[in-house]
Structures are given as structure tokens and as C-alpha cells.
Amino acid sequence: MARIVELGNAQLAECGAGELSVREIARGLGMVSSAVYRYVCSRDELLTLLIVDAYADLADAVDDALAEVDAGSEVDAGSGTGAGADPRARFRALATAMVRWAVVHPERWTLLYGTPVSGYDAPAESTNADGTRVMARMLAIAADAGGAPAAGERHEMHVDPEVQTLLEAHLVEFGVQADAEVGVRAVTAWSGLVGIISAHVFRQLGADAAAVGEQLLASQVELLADLVTGR
Amino acid sequence: MARIVELGNAQLAECGAGELSVREIARGLGMVSSAVYRYVCSRDELLTLLIVDAYADLADAVDDALAEVDAGSEVDAGSGTGAGADPRARFRALATAMVRWAVVHPERWTLLYGTPVSGYDAPAESTNADGTRVMARMLAIAADAGGAPAAGERHEMHVDPEVQTLLEAHLVEFGVQADAEVGVRAVTAWSGLVGIISAHVFRQLGADAAAVGEQLLASQVELLADLVTGR
DNA sequence: CACACTCCGAGAGCACTGCTCTTGACTCGC
DNA sequence: GCGAGTCAAGAGCAGTGCTCTCGGAGTGTG
Numbered sequence: 400m401a402r403i404v405e406l407g408n409a410q411l412a413e414c415g416a417g418e419l420s421v422r423e424i425a426r427g428l429g430m431v432s433s434a435v436y437r438y439v440c441s442r443d444e445l446l447t448l449l450i451v452d453a454y455a456d457l458a459d460a461v462d463d464a465l466a467e468v469d470a471g472s473e474v475d476a477g478s479g480t481g482a483g484a485d486p487r488a489r490f491r492a493l494a495t496a497m498v499r500w501a502v503v504h505p506e507r508w509t510l511l512y513g514t515p516v517s518g519y520d521a522p523a524e525s526t527n528a529d530g531t532r533v534m535a536r537m538l539a540i541a542a543d544a545g546g547a548p549a550a551g552e553r554h555e556m557h558v559d560p561e562v563q564t565l566l567e568a569h570l571v572e573f574g575v576q577a578d579a580e581v582g583v584r585a586v587t588a589w590s591g592l593v594g595i596i597s598a599h600v601f602r603q604l605g606a607d608a609a610a611v612g613e614q615l616l617a618s619q620v621e622l623l624a625d626l627v628t629g630r
Numbered sequence: 631m632a633r634i635v636e637l638g639n640a641q642l643a644e645c646g647a648g649e650l651s652v653r654e655i656a657r658g659l660g661m662v663s664s665a666v667y668r669y670v671c672s673r674d675e676l677l678t679l680l681i682v683d684a685y686a687d688l689a690d691a692v693d694d695a696l697a698e699v700d701a702g703s704e705v706d707a708g709s710g711t712g713a714g715a716d717p718r719a720r721f722r723a724l725a726t727a728m729v730r731w732a733v734v735h736p737e738r739w740t741l742l743y744g745t746p747v748s749g750y751d752a753p754a755e756s757t758n759a760d761g762t763r764v765m766a767r768m769l770a771i772a773a774d775a776g777g778a779p780a781a782g783e784r785h786e787m788h789v790d791p792e793v794q795t796l797l798e799a800h801l802v803e804f805g806v807q808a809d810a811e812v813g814v815r816a817v818t819a820w821s822g823l824v825g826i827i828s829a830h831v832f833r834q835l836g837a838d839a840a841a842v843g844e845q846l847l848a849s850q851v852e853l854l855a856d857l858v859t860g861r
Numbered sequence: 862c863a864c865a866c867t868c869c870g871a872g873a874g875c876a877c878t879g880c881t882c883t884t885g886a887c888t889c890g891c
Numbered sequence: 892g893c894g895a896g897t898c899a900a901g902a903g904c905a906g907t908g909c910t911c912t913c914g915g916a917g918t919g920t921g
Contacts, residue, residue: 416745417648420878433881434899442879512834514647514744527836556852559845565838586835587826587850593834594825595818603743603824604817605758607796614790619818621787622857653907664910665870673908868917878907888897 400438402428407449411506416513421445446510447525453507454529457500461533464496465489486544487624493537494592494620498613501596508600512593534589535573537627541585542570542577544628556580581629588626595619631669633659638680642737647744652676677741678756684738685760688731692764695727696720717775721858724768725823725851729830729844736831743824744832765820766804768858772816773801773808775859787811812860819857826850 406427410419421442422432439445468491469483483489501508511530558566558579566582577585598604599612608615637658641650652673656663670676699722703715714720732739742761789797789810797813808816829835830843839846 421880422878430898431900432879433901436880437898509745512828514740514832556849558849559842561842562845562849565842569839583846583849584853586846587822587853590826590829590835590850591818591822591854592825593829594823595821597743597828598821598824601745604821608800611790611792611796614793615814615817618787618789618793618814619821622815622818623822626853626857651907652909661869662871663908664872667909668869862921864919864921866917866919869915871912871914873910873912875910876908879905881902881904883900883902885900886898889895891893891895 403435403438403445404448404452407445408452408507411449411510412504415506416446416510419446419449449507450510451526451529453504453511454526454532456504456507457497457511458529458532460500461493461496461536464492465536468492486540486628489540489543490537490588490624490627491620493533493540494623495617497533497592498596498599498616498620501600505600508596512597513601531573535575537589537592538570538573538577538582538585539575541581541588541627542575545577545581545584556583558583584626584629588623591623591626592620595623634666634669634676635679635683638676639683639738642680642741643735646737647677647741650677650680680738681741682757682760684735684742685757685763687735687738688728688742689760689763691731692724692727692767695723696767699723717771717859718855720771720774721768721855722851724764724771725854726848728764728823729827729847729851732827732831739827739831743828762804766806768820768823769801769804769808769813769816770806772812772819772858773806776808776812776815787814789814815857815860819854822854822857823851826854 403424406424407419410423410427419442421435421439424445425432425435428435439448468488472484472488484492562583563579566579566586570577570579570582595616599609599616602609634655637655638650641654641658650673652666652670653663655676656666659666670679699719700714703719715723793814794810797810797817801808801810801813826847830840830847833840
């Protein structure tokens with residue numbers, strides 16, 4: 400079972416989700432294809448397994464990065480208050496951890512944030528738990544930063560009332576205290592972050608942009624940090 | 631030939647790119663599968679055809695929307711200067727046109743900005759021309775807006791020198807006059823726009839978020855407009 | 862008119878896929 | 892010892908992309 404996921408990830412890394420084949424996995428296991436169906440009842444279920452595995456792996460990487468930056472700020476400041484690093488540094492850590500993970504595991508990133516594979520829709524009930532972990536952490540960062548974003552001078556925002564109630568419901572679901580405006584800024588920054596990483600992984604900005612991708616991403620992350628922290 | 635693309639789009643609309651089958655298209659044409667290979671030499675080439683078709687269609691839709699908003703501002707202002715609408719309105723028009731197109735043609739959007747299909751990488755030489763049309767228009771909008779973004783009070787930006795030269799080269803390639811900072815803001819807004827639309831089309835924010843997706847997208851577009859116009 | 866040449870589609874076939882069903886071997890508890 | 896349960900093998904079905912050959916149309920040329 401664990402070996403199936405392991406082989407699946409290996410095959411994912413060198414082919415891509417569309418080429419993932421249970422027969423090939425069976426060959427890797429030294430069995431015939433039908434035997435694999437003892438353990439996983441369809442190719443879609445195998446994909447689901449790999450998806451939750453990838454979600455968990457990504458979330459672990461992000462958690463590690465956040466723990467590290469928090470620990471670092473503790474040492475630097477010597478305060479020992481447990482408040483951790485400032486929101487901008489935390490967002491930067493989260494974002495760069497995601498970028499790094501995506502660059503190391505492009506096919507798994509594709510599996511999570513690319514096209515839902517060929518008519519297969521991920522069963523929300525089994526992927527949501529791990530799939531929302533890192534987004535929840537980002538919401539917390541945004542809530543932490545977004546108290547009162549220098550109200551007077553900023554462009555006023557109109558949040559649709561329906562969106563507002565929905566966002567506020569989700570904010571309490573994730574256990575963060577913030578108003579809807581922080582929520583829409585966080586969601587936008589989240590989608591933007593996924594977007595710039597996908598653009599990089601999928602090389603949608605051209606081959607030469609990919610060459611300097613790391614530096615370009617750094618600048619873009621700063622802009623998104625502006626968005627999250629209320630500029 | 632044109633019928634092949636037509637049937638391909640139809641099949642795309644109801645199945646998705648992964649399920650696109652030249653045999654099925656042959657059935658729609660009333661021929662046997664091998665006959666299709668007279669006109670298109672592989673499934674990948676068929677995909678490429680559909681991709682450039684989709685790029686052109688999207689770009690046309692955006693062009694129409696921009697022409698309309700410019701014409702509207704002419705009538706309203708009665709100035710007849712030919713300057714068109716202000717950058718924020720133009721960006722809004724571009725973004726909502728993209729959103730609308732993506733919602734109407736989710737599978738084609740997926741083809742363009744989702745996962746590159748299963749080991750197939752789009753041949754840049756044939757897709758670039760149409761693929762960059764709408765991004766070029768957005769760069770022009772950003773350049774138009776981004777003269778001097780109230781320098782004193784804003785967070786200073788560090789653009790990597792390598793990124794700077796590359797961006798500036800691309801800016802002149804697209805015929806817009808702007809510095810690298812405008813470029814990185816535009817690229818970020820572009821990737822962000824693609825990201826929020828993909829999040830919506832792929833329903834990555836959950837089923838209930840999809841229900842109020844249109845209003846949520848409107849708020850997000852405003853935030854990205856801030857980014858493009860230098861807040 | 863007859864020949865040749867090109868274009869188009871049919872059909873068979875290869876290697877591959879996901880998936881199902883049946884059959885047989887092995888192990889464990891009673 | 893002997894059922895019961897677990898596991899894998901093997902055959903097979905329907906589907907895929909793609910290649911090859913062959914046989915009819917149409918068309919131009921001597």
C-alpha cells in the first residue's frame with residue numbers, strides 16, 4: 400500500500416499525472432495489473448491517494464518553514480513572548496516554502512493546482528482536510544497583520560454582502576478573527592500566489608522568464624506580501 | 631479541417647482535454663479514425679490547433695471589451711481625444727472579459743492555463759503569437775497607468791538586475807514604455823488574474839465559494855487593479 | 862482514349878490502457 | 892484435516908493513438 404503510493408509518486412515525477420498507469424505500477428511492484436486492484440479500487444482512487452499525500456507533504460513543508468522563521472525571530476529578539484516573527488516575514492516564509500516545494504515536485508504541484516485530471520473530480524471529503532491546511536495558515540497570517548490598514552488614505556473596498564457573510568463564516572471555521580475585507584485580500588493573495596507559482600512551474604511566461612524565475616518570484620512575493628499585510 | 635477544430639471544441643466542451651479522442655472526432659465526421667490522420671498528424675497537433683484557436687478567441691473577446699469601454703468613455707466624456715477610458719476601467723474591462731470567457735468556456739480555459747496536457751508541451755513557435763496578445767494589452771494598460779506611483783510613501787521595491795534587464799527587453803518587445811517595476815507589477819497582476827480565474831473555474835476554493843464566485847471575483851479584480859495602477 | 866498520378870477514405874493490425882472475472886495457491890483458526 | 896479467507900495470476904473486453912496497405916475516385920497528359 401505504502402509502496403503503491405511511493406511508486407505512484409516516482410512515476411508521477413517522471414511522467415506526469417496523465418501518464419500514470421496502474422499497469423506500470425504493477426510492473427514496478429513485480430505483480431500483474433489486476434493484483435493492484437486488491438489495494439486500490441480504481442485509477443481515480445490512486446490519484447486521490449497521491450493528491451492527499453502531496454497536500455500533506457506540502458503542508459508539512461510550509462509548517463516547517465513557519466516554525467523555523469518563528470524560532471529564528473525568537474532567538475533574534477530574545478523576547479520569548481511566543482508571538483513569532485512579524486506577518487511579512489511569516490508570509491515570505493510560507494510563500495518561499497511553497498515555491499521551493501513546487502520547484503522540487505513540479506508534477507505533484509500540477510496534480511494539486513493544475514487541471515483537475517481528465518474528467519476526474521477530487522472527492523472533497525477526503526482531500527479537504529489536508530488541502531486547506533496551508534491556506535488556513537495564510538489566513539491566520541493575514542488576520543494577524545490586517546488589523547486597521549491605515550484606513551483614511553486607502554482605496555475603499557466594496558465587498559458584496561453575500562460574499563461577506565460567506566467569508567466571515569469561513570474565517571471562523573478556520574479559527575481566525577478578521578473582517579471580510581481581510582478575507583478577500585487573503586483569498587486574492589492566495590490565488591495570486593498559486594497563480595505565480597503555476598506560471599513558473601508551467602513555464603507560461605516563456606523560457607527566458609523561467610531562467611530568472613527565482614528572482615522574479617521573489618519580487619512578486621513581496622508584492623503579494625503588500626497585499627496580505629494591507630500594504 | 632475547420633470541421634475538425636469545430637468538433638474538437640465541441641468534444642472539449644463536454645469531456646475535457648484529457649478525454650479528447652481522435653477516434654471520437656472521426657465518428658463525428660462519419661469517417662474511420664485513420665482518415666483523420668490525413669489532416670492532422672497526431673493528437674498533439676490537434677491539441678495545438680485547439681489551443682491557438684482558444685487563444686485567438688479569448689484575445690478577440692478581450693479586444694472587443696476594450697474597444698467597447700473605450701468607445702463608451704468617448705461618448706461620455708465627449709472629448710474625442712482618442713485617449714480612451716482610464717487605466718482602471720480598462721483593466722476592469724479586460725479582467726471581466728477574461729472571467730466571462732473562462733466561465734463560458736471552462737474546458738478551453740483549462741487547455742490554456744491549466745496543466746499542460748499529459749507530457750505534451752505546447753510548441754511555442756505556433757502558440758506564442760496569439761497567446762501573448764491579451765497579456766500585451768495588459769502590459770500597455772499598466773504602462774499607461776504606472777508613471778510615478780506616489781514614490782515617497784510607498785514601500786520601496788528591489789528588482790533583481792537580471793530580472794530588470796529581461797523585463798525591460800520584453801517591454802520594448804511588446805512596444806510599451808515603462809520601467810521594470812511597472813513590469814513586475816504587471817506580471818504579478820497577470821499571474822494573479824490567471825490564478826483567481828483558475829481558482830474559480832477549477833472550484834479550488836470549495837463549492838460554496840463557487841456559488842458567489844462572480845461577486846468574489848469582482849472584489850479580487852479591484853485589488854488587482856490597485857496593483858496594476860500603482861494603487 | 863488510356864495511362865499515370867495524386868488525393869482521400871476504409872480496414873486491419875500493433876501496442877497500449879483501465880478494468881473485470883475466474884482460477885488456483887497459500888495461510889490461518891477451528 | 893478442513894473450510895475460510897487472502898492474495899496474485901491469467902485471460903479477456905472495450906477502448907485508445909497510430910501505422911500500414913489497399914482500393915476507389917478524380918484529374919491532368921500523351
